[in-house]
Amino acid sequence: MKKLIILDGNALIYRAFYALPPLKNKQGKLTNAVYGFTSILFRFIQELNPDYLIATFDLQGPTFRNLEYKEYKAKRVKAPQDLYDQIPMVKEVVKSLNIPIYEKQGFEADDVIGTIVQKTKNEQIKNIIITGDLDTLQLVDQKTEVYTPKKGVKDMFVYDQKSVKERFDLNPKQIIDLKGLQGDSSDNIPGVPNIGKKTAVGLLKQFGSLENLYKKLEASDLNPKLKSRLLEYKDLAFLSYNLATIKKNVPIDFNLKKCEWGGYKEKEVIKLLEELGFKSLIKRLGML
Known part of the structure; x- marks a missing residue:
């Protein structure tokens, strides 16, 4: 190749x-x-x-x-x-x-x-x-x-x-979802307040993606405080996801x-x- x-x-x-x-x-x-x-x-x-x-x-x-x-x-x-x-x-x-x-x-x-x-x-x-x-x-x-x-x-x-999975416990595409939840301080991407890496990775391992997390959030058995926070900052999570997403259609x-x-x-x-x-x-x- x-x-x-x-x-x-x-x-x-x-x-x-x-x-x-x-x-x-x-x-x-x-x-x-x-x-x-x-x-x-x-x-x-x-x-x-x-x-x-x-x-x-x-x-x-x-x-x-x-x-x-x-x-x-x-x-x-x-x-x-x-x-x-x-x-x-x-x-x-x-x-x-x-x-x-x-x-x-x-x-x-x-x-x-x-x-x-x-x-x-x-x-x-x-x-x-x-x-x-x-x-x-x-x-x-x-x-x-x-x-x-x-x-x-x-x-x-x-x-x-393999090495992305070893370091982040996620697959490469989930890195975007991770930033949607956790944010990225180096780029001032906000994420969901008070959601750290451990919690974000746990959510993504359970739900697979940010989109699927929010689809199943209300019916989930997540901690009520965590669920409430995720619902409150849903718009911020998806804004962060969009900011973190590398575009593939630049003219x-x-x-x-x-x-x-x-x-x-x-x-x-x-x-x-x-x-x-x-x-x-x-x-x-x-x-x-």
Whole structure:
């Protein structure tokens, strides 16, 4: 089966920025996130030998989630400008390697990733999502895996259906239901107040999904206080579910053929890496 690597650009940049010391090029520009991102990219090209390669990025501005719930991500501390200043440099590296970039205003990179996974559903392709967080675990299936750093940017954890089940005691699709009940503080998704992970997992193991829970809630033998709370915050639970759901229908012009790995001009890549001061990566380029 052929392999498609999908890079979650912003998540990897964020991870690299905080994992590496503040490297600078000759012009005095910070390049630690660029170096970390490129190092991760080179590593996975070498280790996985992909047939196809794609990079996705978030765009500035509100998304449909902000329109549905204005408090979405409202408590997240804004990253320093030094991080944002490195995003264009990362995109330069990606473009120099002839890797197509997919992004869409009003949507997050996760939605673009979900759409690409959906569009390759009928292809004999294994999707490998490389990201810095766990939001895409809901996309894991027989043909889709998620790679995420354990610590820093060196060690990676591979999530397939089995490892998602081992960690959360749920299947990948139930991750959305879990966030509907428990919420997600990192994205300021509210969930049902006072419902923690243990209770949420227990409910999902008993009822299977958020929808089925509410279908059978009134006739269930659940604790009266818990039942009352679930009924009171039903709208919030389904709002949270919708906020947590990765969209799979983002209007992007996706062409798998154009995502074939290779075809870059080595001299141009070397020139860019020299400008960035990445001599060690120039050596690794020859091994891709």
